[in-house]
Amino acid sequence: MGKHILVIEDEPNIIEAIRFILSRDGWRVDTHSNGEDAVEVVKRTLPDVLVLDVMLPNKSGYDILKELREAEDTRALPILMLTARGQTKDREMAERYGASQFMTKPFSNAEVLENLRQLVGADT
Amino acid sequence: MAKPALTGNRIRERRAVLGLKQADLARKVGVSPSYLNLIEHNKRRIGGKLLVDLARELEVDASALTEGAEAALLASLRDAAMGQTEAAPELPRIEEFAGRFPGWAGLIAWQHRHIAALERTVATLTDRLTHDPFLSESLHEVLSAVTAIRSTATILNDTKDIEPEWRERFHRNIHDDSLRLAESSQALVTYLDSSGDAETTLASPEEELESWMESRGYHLPELEAGETTAEALIAGAGELTSSHARTVAGYYLARYMQDARRMPMDALRDAVGEHGLDPAALAQGFGVDMAAVMRRLSVLPAGEGEERLGLVVCDSSGTLSFRKPPEGFPLPRFGAACPLWPLYQALSRPMAPIRSAIRTTGRNPRRFLAFAISQPAYQAGFDSPQVFEATMLLVPESRAPLPAGDPLPVGASCRICARRRCAARREPSILAEGS
Numbered sequence: 001m002g003k004h005i006l007v008i009e010d011e012p013n014i015i016e017a018i019r020f021i022l023s024r025d026g027w028r029v030d031t032h033s034n035g036e037d038a039v040e041v042v043k044r045t046l047p048d049v050l051v052l053d054v055m056l057p058n059k060s061g062y063d064i065l066k067e068l069r070e071a072e073d074t075r076a077l078p079i080l081m082l083t084a085r086g087q088t089k090d091r092e093m094a095e096r097y098g099a100s101q102f103m104t105k106p107f108s109n110a111e112v113l114e115n116l117r118q119l120v121g122a123d124t
Numbered sequence: 125m126a127k128p129a130l131t132g133n134r135i136r137e138r139r140a141v142l143g144l145k146q147a148d149l150a151r152k153v154g155v156s157p158s159y160l161n162l163i164e165h166n167k168r169r170i171g172g173k174l175l176v177d178l179a180r181e182l183e184v185d186a187s188a189l190t191e192g193a194e195a196a197l198l199a200s201l202r203d204a205a206m207g208q209t210e211a212a213p214e215l216p217r218i219e220e221f222a223g224r225f226p227g228w229a230g231l232i233a234w235q236h237r238h239i240a241a242l243e244r245t246v247a248t249l250t251d252r253l254t255h256d257p258f259l260s261e262s263l264h265e266v267l268s269a270v271t272a273i274r275s276t277a278t279i280l281n282d283t284k285d286i287e288p289e290w291r292e293r294f295h296r297n298i299h300d301d302s303l304r305l306a307e308s309s310q311a312l313v314t315y316l317d318s319s320g321d322a323e324t325t326l327a328s329p330e331e332e333l334e335s336w337m338e339s340r341g342y343h344l345p346e347l348e349a350g351e352t353t354a355e356a357l358i359a360g361a362g363e364l365t366s367s368h369a370r371t372v373a374g375y376y377l378a379r380y381m382q383d384a385r386r387m388p389m390d391a392l393r394d395a396v397g398e399h400g401l402d403p404a405a406l407a408q409g410f411g412v413d414m415a416a417v418m419r420r421l422s423v424l425p426a427g428e429g430e431e432r433l434g435l436v437v438c439d440s441s442g443t444l445s446f447r448k449p450p451e452g453f454p455l456p457r458f459g460a461a462c463p464l465w466p467l468y469q470a471l472s473r474p475m476a477p478i479r480s481a482i483r484t485t486g487r488n489p490r491r492f493l494a495f496a497i498s499q500p501a502y503q504a505g506f507d508s509p510q511v512f513e514a515t516m517l518l519v520p521e522s523r524a525p526l527p528a529g530d531p532l533p534v535g536a537s538c539r540i541c542a543r544r545r546c547a548a549r550r551e552p553s554i555l556a557e558g559s
Contacts, residue, residue, distance in 0.1 A: 011268045011272055013276065013300065014268065014272045016276075016294075017294075020279055020294075021279060084263065084271070108274065109275055
């Protein structure tokens, strides 16, 4: 069975595209679109890697990231952050709170796959 | 661009009007014709008795020969030369230059003003890009739609064996996202279009109020004299377009009138004449709090040739709630100001008055004497949170002696401050150091 990935993103068509390319690449994909209960969902599903958007309804991706890094069972979870802003400040905040990787929208499908494979140590 | 008139030019022109020969005028004022020739070509500075004698013979007031455009032009040229490290202009020969090449001098002065205006626009737009929530949301919407379209289009283009139902679904998604992109782009363009000139782009009720007060010179004599009411003034203020801005203006004018009743303008002028711009002495004299004095001083009209005073007010969160920028110190439009401002030092030391000399960073640094104090915004009860409001008065160096020692270097906000080694820096600057 392929690696398990959880995508937390509130844009349904981005979710659908990511789900399609990752499924075809052999990943097992779960998705979630609300920030409020995102930490619980991550802790419950414990994926191999997490894709986390910065701007989510009800709770910021940075707050979620911070909580995950403070929890014992998700401290070392590989996390790829997505943002639509791409400012230096966003990158610095993502690094400060412990993101493993950072990608700026609009990204390409190839970039997504490459970064995720790197994060879980899979062959490219 | 109007051609400036310098003292020498004015003497020459006035002599020609009166039909006087250069040698005759020279003899009447007791100088040689060749020396007068140098004066008329702006190669010699004059003043004192010679200026008075020339003015008498030319039948004009001495000030008519020296003031006005010349002073403004020379001030602009000096301003342009300040902070200039690469070109090293010959400052001692500035008057000779302006006299010999008035057109070029005028061009330099105009370009200097134009560059300053462009820098203000860049600062305004940068500030807006960073802090305007509408712009941030709009850009997020556009970029999200573009990401979805790009990702989906790549799938359709690169996946040869895609199932018909997936193909149909992705076509539908691209269609939906392209509509969303069109709408969000249009909204963004409309927003930016309606903004117009960056200088007049008003994003908050406070900005509308500040724009209105700026247009009135921050002084409302007819209101103070009881010739009109706050309601009538607000109703006739075209700058106050939103109901929120009119509400904020109502609060502002209520406080303005309270300050005016406690410190009538004539009495304030007399007190300033006696004590100078010293908020502590004035507060004691009028029996009022220091923040009220700072507010009242900020609306005192500047005299002839005087630089105006600045005022900044912030709430407990540090958010700027009122700004009157002094000359040469542009203040950020939104909350993220320089943490080194005495305003914020005051916020951390409630009720303790702070006086500090400051120097602005960047091109053409200016020095100010800053007075700041933080006071309760309202009288809280035993069980309610105490909220403070900090007020800072900025007095240009030309209007108050600065205490000895180096002034504290401060910026407008980190994004547009070039000072690299700053312990208080919150975020990187878009400017190179020394720009």
